Amino acid sequence: MPSVVPGSVIVPNWHRCAESKEFFSKILHKRKRRKFGLLEAPVLPPHMNVDIVRYKIFISGKSGVGKTALAARLAGHDIPTMHYETTGIETTVVFWPVRLRESGRVLFFRFQLWDCGENALRRFDHMLPSCKEQVDAILFLFSFTDHASFEDLSNQMARITEPTDRIVKLVVGTKFDLFIHTDVTESEVNRFQEVWGVPVFCMGGDVAGGLGEVAPLLNSLAENLWHQDCTAAGSVPPPTQTEPGDATTEIMV
Numbered sequence: 550m551p552s553v554v555p556g557s558v559i560v561p562n563w564h565r566c567a568e569s570k571e572f573f574s575k576i577l578h579k580r581k582r583r584k585f586g587l588l589e590a591p592v593l594p595p596h597m598n599v600d601i602v603r604y605k606i607f608i609s610g611k612s613g614v615g616k617t618a619l620a621a622r623l624a625g626h627d628i629p630t631m632h633y634e635t636t637g638i639e640t641t642v643v644f645w646p647v648r649l650r651e652s653g654r655v656l657f658f659r660f661q662l663w664d665c666g667e668n669a670l671r672r673f674d675h676m677l678p679s680c681k682e683q684v685d686a687i688l689f690l691f692s693f694t695d696h697a698s699f700e701d702l703s704n705q706m707a708r709i710t711e712p713t714d715r716i717v718k719l720v721v722g723t724k725f726d727l728f729i730h731t732d733v734t735e736s737e738v739n740r741f742q743e744v745w746g747v748p749v750f751c752m753g754g755d756v757a758g759g760l761g762e763v764a765p766l767l768n769s770l771a772e773n774l775w776h777q778d779c780t781a782a783g784s785v786p787p788p789t790q791t792e793p794g795d796a797t798t799e800i801m802v
């Protein structure tokens with residue numbers, strides 16, 4: 550399914566609005582992100598009148614590309630500076646509030662991120678099926694410092710998904726902060742977005758603790774997942790087709 554035009558389903562940059570403070574305070578603690586275990590959730594008083602919607606997200610990409618670092622970044626945890634190969638599947642829970650444009654309703658998205666070490670994935674046949682089972686979205690990663698990982702994107706997407714799968718697909722370019730060593734050009738990224746109609750997000754650098762660096766990707770996930778569900782339920786017209794070149798490259802360093 551083509552990705553939706555950013556900002557057409559949810560209020561963009563809502564985390565910057567004063568009225569969202571009350572909601573975002575539920576995922577923050579002392580100005581940092583609150584950590585949520587598998588069975589934990591933000592405490593939402595009834596007057597807030599919000600629902601929690603749950604989704605499974607698989608993070609895909611070759612070893613060392615930065616899958617574990619991305620999961621940590623999206624959850625607001627410290628990013629490991631060393632590469633420790635992930636020996637199995639690790640899951641991370643991320644809550645993210647959004648306001649729907651049309652109804653004005655606030656929803657808390659609960660993303661369960663599935664991060665599987667690439668070598669474990671190759672070694673154990675049952676891992677990929679587990680990661681893909683009832684998955685709602687896949688983040689395909691490449692590294693700006695490794696051109697081969699960018700070239701392999703289309704293979705990666707074809708290997709893991711079928712054209713008929715009802716799965717939101719987004720691409721994340723990691724290590725964007727290492728621009729001196731950048732191996733992938735902006736025009737190559739733009740071309741990829743045009744051909745595949747999949748938005749590419751650029752990530753890198755330390756986690757400064759702000760919501761701004763993760764908001765574009767988390768909002769896009771929320772927006773595309775909600776739209777996918779509404780389309781499946783027949784409550785919205787067929788997807789707003791992304792015109793070639795409409796997909797956004799979000800630059801976050």
Ligand SMILES: Nc1nc2c(ncn2[C@@H]2O[C@H](COP(=O)(O)OP(=O)(O)OP(=O)(O)O)[C@@H](O)[C@H]2O)c(=O)[nH]1
Pocket residue numbers: 610611612613614615616617618619628629630631632633634635636665666667668723724725726727752753754
């Ligand atoms: N500078 C920089 N380093 C990064 C970034 N993302 C990841 N890294 C580093 O790249 C190395 C590998 O990252 P990981 O997240 O462990 O890689 P992985 O994809 O989980 O690898 P496997 O578990 O082996 O499949 C680590 O040393 C990270 O600190 C980034 O955006 N910028």
Ligand SMILES: [Mg+2]
Pocket residue numbers: 616617618633634635664665666
């Ligand atoms: Mg890992």
